[in-house]
Amino acid sequence: MSQDPWLQNYDATCRLAQEIAENIHERNRQQRTGGNPAKINMTLRASLQKLKQNIAQLKDGLLRASSARRIMQSEADRRQNLIDDLLTREKQLNGTFKGDITQPEPSRSTLMAEGGGASRGVAANPWLVNETEETRGLTFGEIKQQQQRIIEAQDAGLDALAAVISRQKIMGQEIGNELDEQNEIIDDLAHLVDKTDDRIRNETRRVKLVETKSASCGMLVVIVLLLIAIVVIAVWPV
Secondary structure, eight states, X not given: OOOOHHHHHHHHHHHXXXXXXXXXXXXHHHHHTTOOOHXXXXXXXXXXXXXXXXXXXXXXXXXXXXXXXXXXXXXHHHHHHHHHHHHHHHHHHHHHHHXXXXXXXXXXXXXXXXXXXXXXXXXXXXXXXXXXXXXXXXXXXXXXXXXXXHHHHHHHHHHHHHHHHHHHHHHHHHHHHHHHHHHHHHXXXXXXXXXXXXXXXHHHHHHHHHHHHHHHXXXXXXXXXXXXXXXXXXXXXX
8 A cells, every 4th residue: 555645755854853863962972072073063954954845845745735635624734733843843953953952862762662663664753742533542554544544535535526527427418419409300390380481471372363363253254244134135125
């Protein structure tokens, strides 16, 4: 199962901070014993700059993941707490490097915790505070697995949503095709109605012409009959 890149970067940043703390402790030891700490000071400056860059990358990665809704809000809040802890640790390390804060000796409990974490293959993080109830008591490996399950659940939800959207798209296309066919049928009906209307107009004109002709013929018949009647009356002996 692949690990979340953000958590990988966070683990690497925690290890870098721990390495800086150990190097500061070694630098202070050399100063107390009269050694020359110039070389280790150069290494510490570069490491502190790298730590600052790593924290900035973690903040940027969290902002992008939260904006794209790739992680839940509770996880975004938890990661923000982790970044805040790293910022506090960075400030402490810078102060200790400059001599403003005394570097404490590593405690036996811290060393034991670090050794236990290394034996489990999990990066130790002695500065993890403000944990949520969901992750309290879990190792980094278990937290990573939990977050992976959350991401997989989110991916499954997105896949289901994508399938619904795909079906709706297909339905929309089918409805569009059906509408196109119906529009073609309506266009054909409109054309047929226009042709039928033209035929009706033509037939109406013909009927009117026939009626006119019929009326003219009737008048002629009446006139002929009147002429015949007049002739018959004229020649009929009185």
